[in-house]
Structures are given as C-alpha cells and as structure tokens.
Amino acid sequence: MKLIRTTNHLEMSKIAANIILDRIKSSSHITLGLATGGTPIQTYAHLAQDYQENQTSYQHVSTFNLDEYIGLPEEDPNSYHYYMYKHFFSKVNLPQDQTFIPNGLAQDLEAECQAYEEMIKQHNGIDLQLLGLGKNGHIGFNEPGTSFDQHTHIVSLTQSTIQANARFFDSIEHVPRHSITMGIGSIMESKEILLLVSGKEKNQALNKLIHGQIDEQFPASILNRHENVTIIADEDAIMDTNI
Numbered sequence: 001m002k003l004i005r006t007t008n009h010l011e012m013s014k015i016a017a018n019i020i021l022d023r024i025k026s027s028s029h030i031t032l033g034l035a036t037g038g039t040p041i042q043t044y045a046h047l048a049q050d051y052q053e054n055q056t057s058y059q060h061v062s063t064f065n066l067d068e069y070i071g072l073p074e075e076d077p078n079s080y081h082y083y084m085y086k087h088f089f090s091k092v093n094l095p096q097d098q099t100f101i102p103n104g105l106a107q108d109l110e111a112e113c114q115a116y117e118e119m120i121k122q123h124n125g126i127d128l129q130l131l132g133l134g135k136n137g138h139i140g141f142n143e144p145g146t147s148f149d150q151h152t153h154i155v156s157l158t159q160s161t162i163q164a165n166a167r168f169f170d171s172i173e174h175v176p177r178h179s180i181t182m183g184i185g186s187i188m189e190s191k192e193i194l195l196l197v198s199g200k201e202k203n204q205a206l207n208k209l210i211h212g213q214i215d216e217q218f219p220a221s222i223l224n225r226h227e228n229v230t231i232i233a234d235e236d237a238i239m240d241t242n243i
C-alpha cells in the first residue's frame with residue numbers, strides 16, 4: 001500500500017480530489033465507487049469547485065455507492081441518497097441514471113443486494129473505489145467478523161458504528177440498525193482503491209491497518225492484499241502511530 005501523508009484534512013481532500021479528476025480526465029468511461037461519512041465531504045467539495053471553475057465533464061462517469069441505511073427514504077437528510085445529492089450529484093453534470101446507490105427500502109432486500117452486485121458487473125466492475133475507515137476497521141458497513149468473500153449484503157450495525165454515526169442524527173435511537181453494503185469481496189475487485197483517513201480518532205485504526213495482521217476481525221486489513229491501494233492520511237491520523 002502506498003501512503004501519502006498530508007499536513008491536514010484540507011490537503012488530504014485536495015489530493016484525493018485531484019487523483020479522482022486525473023482518472024476521470026484520462027478515461028473514455030470510468031466507474032467510480034463512492035463513500036459517505038464525514039471524511040470525504042471536503043473531497044466532494046473540491047470536485048464541485050473544480051466543476052464550477054473548469055467544467056470537467058462527468059458524462060462518461062458511472063458511480064456506485066458503498067452502502068445505504070435500511071429503512072430511510074431517499075429524502076431523509078440522513079440517507080446516503082440525500083448525502084450524495086447534496087454534496088456531489090447536484091454539483092456536477094453526472095447523469096442521474098448513471099448513479100447507483102442500494103435501495104434500503106426495497107421490498108426484497110436480498111434481491112436488491114444481488115441486483116446491485118449484478119449492476120456493478122455489467123459496468124465491468126469499479127475502476128476507482130473511494131473509502132473511509134471506521135474506528136473499528138470497517139470499510140463500507142462491513143463490520144468486524146464479516147467474511148472477506150462477501151459481496152453486497154445486509155448487515156446489522158455494531159454499537160460502535162451506531163455511536164459513531166449518531167452525531168448525524170437527532171438522537172442515537174434514530175440511527176438505523178441495519179444497512180445494505182457492498183461486501184469486502186466487491187471492494188477487493190475494484191481496480192484501484194483510495195482510502196482516506198483523517199483525525200485523531202482514527203490513529204489506532206490506521207496503525208492496525210499498517211502494522212497489524214490480516215484478520216476478518218479488522219475488515220480493512222484485507223486491503224494489504226490489494227495491489228493498488230493508496231492511503232491518504234492527515235497528520236492527526238498519523239500522529240502517535242509508528243508510521
């Protein structure tokens with residue numbers, strides 16, 4: 001894994017956005033895997049700013065989001081549909097029918113998972129996958145203990161993730177308990193992975209990712225087996241680690 005050290009969150013975000021822009025500009029068609037959470041918000045803001053200044057076209061881009069909560073309608077401000085529209089989709093010329101996010105309100109959630117995975121295959125897989133890192137090592141919503149072979153599936157969120165994400169909701173009781181997520185298997189099939197790690201609370205997770213064993217109890221550890229991963233980490237995340 002390649003590590004890019006940055007002095008702060010803003011620099012991390014600019015570098016990530018520039019890598020994404022480089023891949024978009026150098027492809028005739030590209031499929032991006034997208035993440036939500038607090039970490040990539042500024043990355044999307046830079047992409048939005050670039051669009052305003054340079055009109056970089058997204059007509060040839062398709063996107064697949066990692067995950068969505070089960071039970072939240074698209075218009076709920078905490079749904080990842082809402083998040084993506086707010087931070088990114090409404091800011092660039094990405095055709096709506098080229099954006100894919102799991103439907104957490106599907107009648108048949110198992111069928112939804114299979115259809116999502118099939119759609120990724122029809123797009124020849126993900127070219128560039130953007131990831132954040134959970135404090136417990138989760139990637140997407142793949143919690144500790146998830147099989148490395150899993151593809152898109154339904155998960156019960158751990159208490160640690162529910163607590164971490166409660167900051168976005170009115171109260172912890174409102175955080176959904178389940179989600180649909182691309183699996184570790186789906187993520188590992190991406191051709192290139194960009195992992196963003198920011199903030200002191202990610203110290204231990206980053207240290208474990210770089211120095212720990214590959215272990216299903218720490219989902220992100222599997223990234224050590226992928227041949228094209230770049231970690232972009234800010235100084236707060238690196239501080240107090242042995243990196």
Ligand SMILES: O=P(O)(O)OC[C@H]1O[C@](O)(CO)[C@@H](O)[C@@H]1O
Pocket residue numbers: 035036037038039040131132133134135138139140141161165
């Ligand atoms: O960027 P954050 O908010 O720290 O979250 C880290 C990861 O956790 C998730 O929000 C899921 O809980 C992912 O979407 C994200 O990549």
